[in-house]
Amino acid sequence: MENFYFFCASFFSYLIINYATELVMPGALEREKALALLETAEYLLSKAKDCFPSCKEDFLSSNRTDLGRKKQLTYIDISKNLIFDVRENFPTCNKAIAQYDKHMDCSEILRSAYTQSGVYTIWPRTRNTIGKPLRVYCDLETDGGGWTVIQRRGKYPYQQDFQRDWESYKNGFGNITQEFWLGNENIRLLCAYECKIRFDFQAKNGEKRFATYQRFQLFGTYSIYITDYFGNAGDSMKHHNYFEFSTKDRGNIEKAKDFQGGWWYGDAVYANLNGMYQPGKNTKQNVHWWEFREYDNLAKVEIKVMPK
Numbered sequence: 001m002e003n004f005y006f007f008c009a010s011f012f013s014y015l016i017i018n019y020a021t022e023l024v025m026p027g028a029l030e031r032e033k034a035l036a037l038l039e040t041a042e043y044l045l046s047k048a049k050d051c052f053p054s055c056k057e058d059f060l061s062s063n064r065t066d067l068g069r070k071k072q073l074t075y076i077d078i079s080k081n082l083i084f085d086v087r088e089n090f091p092t093c094n095k096a097i098a099q100y101d102k103h104m105d106c107s108e109i110l111r112s113a114y115t116q117s118g119v120y121t122i123w124p125r126t127r128n129t130i131g132k133p134l135r136v137y138c139d140l141e142t143d144g145g146g147w148t149v150i151q152r153r154g155k156y157p158y159q160q161d162f163q164r165d166w167e168s169y170k171n172g173f174g175n176i177t178q179e180f181w182l183g184n185e186n187i188r189l190l191c192a193y194e195c196k197i198r199f200d201f202q203a204k205n206g207e208k209r210f211a212t213y214q215r216f217q218l219f220g221t222y223s224i225y226i227t228d229y230f231g232n233a234g235d236s237m238k239h240h241n242y243f244e245f246s247t248k249d250r251g252n253i254e255k256a257k258d259f260q261g262g263w264w265y266g267d268a269v270y271a272n273l274n275g276m277y278q279p280g281k282n283t284k285q286n287v288h289w290w291e292f293r294e295y296d297n298l299a300k301v302e303i304k305v306m307p308k
Contacts (some may be wrong), residue, residue: 085305107146124189137216147304150182162274163194166250169262188218195305202300209233224264236270260285
């Protein structure tokens with residue numbers, strides 16, 4: 001019987017050492033199975049310990065030199081310590097997922113079986129950089145889900161000021177559950193290898209329209225590349241393609257001040273989704289999409305992206 005428990009203790013000591021090593025490798029073990037193995041290891045170790053209900057103290061205080069029994073006790077103690085260490089770093093499936101599955105964007109979150117739209121943490125990154133954690137709003141329902149929302153406008157208790165400077169638009173501002181701009185640098189990282197981009201609109205009478213583009217990227221001074229339109233709102237962004245981003249203090253300053261926002265302003269402005277939110281008004285400074293409602297202030301706008 002002692003040999004059996006010696007085998008159990010030795011085997012699970014090896015198993016846990018191996019598991020603790022593989023834990024840092026993404027996908028090394030399925031987390032649910034790993035937790036089940038921990039439970040089994042703890043159970044068998046307790047059984048192995050039953051071999052020594054009272055002899056450990058006698059053994060250590062005597063002159064006996066039973067090396068086999070000493071090894072059994074050592075394996076058991078090492079294994080228990082390893083289990084404790086692993087549990088400290090891996091107490092539950094949810095914590096393990098949060099710690100080791102650093103999703104790049106909302107499409108990866110969707111693939112991890114999340115289905116409820118809301119605020120999540122992602123780690124945007126490129127081939128050369130691992131991004132910092134970023135709190136974003138994930139739309140996991142629209143058009144199949146998996147969209148990372150980069151802008152939202154609407155009638156909220158606190159209306160954001162979108163006539164901001166270059167640094168504000170670079171880093172982002174606002175409340176991601178209400179009105180916000182995610183930040184040009186964050187958008188550039190999210191779409192480093194091209195994205196699909198979707199614009200969702202709602203007019204003041206409740207009518208909804210959308211515009212999607214199969215290819216979208218930001219370069220250099222956040223100049224825009226956007227093409228391959230599909231939707232029912234009209235292609236207003238074709239007039240803004242290839243222009244750099246402009247604010248009241250950089251880029252096409254005159255246009256940014258004239259339209260009172262930050263956007264890819266060119267010679268003609270057919271979209272001004274970071275303009276002034278003025279329900280009931282019809283001016284070029286409004287939040288507008290010319291191909292849908294001309295200069296009418298749109299009641300709701302969302303812009304969202306998904307890597308191709």
